[in-house]
Amino acid sequence: MNFVRFLKNSIGASLLLCALSPAAVKAQTDQDAIMMMKNNFCVGPVYNYGSWKNYWEGTLKRENLNLGKVSTQTYSVMGNYGITSKLNVLFNMPYVKTNATAGTLHGLKGFQDLSLWLKWMPYEKDWGNSTFSIYGVGGVSFPTTNYVADFLPLSIGLHSTNFSGRIIADYQVGDFFVTGSGTYTYRTNIKIDRTSYYTDQMHQTNKVDMPDVAVYNLRAGYRTHFLIAEAVVTRQTTLGGFDIRRNDMPFPSNRMNMTAVGAGFKYTVKSLPALSIIGGGNHVVAGRNVGQSTSFYGGIFYVLNFSHAKKTSQDPKQN
């Protein structure tokens, strides 16, 4: 039986958002080495809560008594459909709500970016009790509403349209696995409500050039049919952008970098194998122009089998 185990995250958007904005780094299906079988559709809600008190103003770590604790709640619906057992399509649609406990700034809320991915497994090799596989993931995410990007750290997103490409390699020995991936995300310019803004110089335009982003993700742990438990390290580097100036507010095109560590699990209910529960957390350990976010997530997924055959799907690595 297989399943999906992922998080609310959309490609660049929410990872980046980790920035001084919402969301935190999370495990997610578009980053893992698990495929749905043909005609199976796994879908469910995921909730994420992330918050921070400290953030990096450029490279300087500080608190801000006029923000207090900044939190982001994300309610997502995620899904993964097996076109074939080697080609999956995935989506994620989050609703995001932000809040600051101190100061007077108004939190924001709204539907954020719809993410879509195609995930392909071109190579898989078994020998003995080990398996090696390679995946390619192509994604797009785009804002579904005209939400405000230029109100960090309380914006619900950055409002760019993102195109991402990712390579994943996975190795499983017995009940243990390690997965590594690298992602490049191209981000389009955004438009803000102001007609000018200052980065490290004045810009007399409402268009903001958004630097691209590279993300490396390494995950390892225990993986069987009914239980996955893993540790995750994520490193995000923004390929350009500028540092927040001393005591200035953040801006969408800041150089938002971070390293996060986390853990996650996925449990499949034995008496009802179409049902699975996920949970976990992440913590940012180093960063630049981002909040030092700690986040927790939980979700429930259910697998619907649309194939003519009655038997449930199988993940080759989890027999």
Add this chain to the structure above:
Amino acid sequence: MWSSCNKDTADRTDNLAPLNAANIDLNAGTWKPILLSRPDTFAVATPLAVNNVNYVAELNEIKGYQKNLSGEQKNNIKYWAAGGVLRWNEIMRDLTAKYNLPPYQNADGSYPIPNSANPFAYPLFPFANPPYAARAYAYISAAQYDALVACWYYKKLYNRPAPYKTDSSIQAMVTKTDLPSYPSEAAVLAGVTAEMMKLLFPTEIANVQQKAIDQENAAVMSGAATRSDIVAGEALGRTIAQQFVARGRTDKAGAAGGTPAQWAQLEADCAAKGEIPWYSLEFPKRNPMLPFFGNVKTFLFDSATRVSLLPPPPPLTKSDQMKQETEEVLSYVKNPTRENTRIVHFWADGAGTYTPPGHWDAIAAEDFILKNFSEVRWARNMALLNMSVMDAGIVCWFTKYYYYNPRPSQMNPEIKTLTGIPNFPSYISGHSTFSGAAYTILAHILPENAAKYTAMANEASMSRLIGGIHYRSDCAVGLTVGENVGAYAIARAKTDGAE
């Protein structure tokens, strides 16, 4: 760092055509200056005749440059050819945004004060907040105007033709005009502006000096001015700037920050009237922004007039009207529409921006570009605008600290705002006062745009109410006070000889 190249997202003024004055305003030397008593207060020596061997050598300098212009030099010519007053105004907006950051607090919760005697130490001098910025734009614009009036006076007096007119082998990389070239208006602007920076942005003197050299080089290389046009122009500009610097050092802006004892007195005076005094909503509580800026010397009227422009008091803090107005603010921020948020952010002009005075300069500049004003008329119109806005700021600050009225979020902490709350009392709204003064004089300068400017000022004013940081009274009265100040700018405009 300010040049228009090297950007992935183009600026609106990156690719302007060279300024092509519809009227060269040859008689602008008769226009009424602001500080100077006469246009010829400072002498400019008679230039060499165009057939003098030393002048011919100056023409050869231009020809030498024009034989081998690099791409960078051509870009520099193109950049400055769009207009010196425009480019310096853009540079001023850049500097204002760069320096418009509130200082971070000390470990003991107090705030460090930027110090003009030690400007490179944190917090950098200046903190270019709205009143500081309003004054800086006004001084620069007023000084540029006086310097160009003097420049035009000598241009007409000496009537030396531009190099490209004297020598047909010199290419004009700017628009050809009949305006005499001695002294060079580009060099006058370079000199006057560079000199003003010593007062306004002392940590930027070196960068601005480089800009001044760029502007002068552009004038020579483009065939618009010879070396002696430049030397005479820069000297004239710097000399006239010193008049404004001297005024600026004694206009009471230096004392505008006040002392802790004075801050306490403001609060006590308000409480003694039975009113709830304003307090800072920042953590830790920040000292009020330039509480004595209201005493700064105005440009358009005297200090007695400034007092006469003080509006009647705001609703009493314990009155039903105040309660209703606070309720109204809350109603706007409870579930703001996207359009309201757009308006609030469009006009926010808060920390890290060029401030509301800079925003009005940007609005004006974009329209002035379309009007093909001569440099001297550009300077005159920007001076009228910025003196109007500065004086409006002075009356506004005088009012704010006279009444010391609390912000809506102080009266009701449930009010969460769509933009940052500025750190000074509520009544009257700075945005509204600045905007009232700005639209009034702009509507006089460009009557065909009057309806547009009026609508913009109203929107700017209301943006503070729907953003949750001002009561309706603050906005409405602020707009009126701004209009009243703007009337003084119009009165000056009608009598300065330019209309």
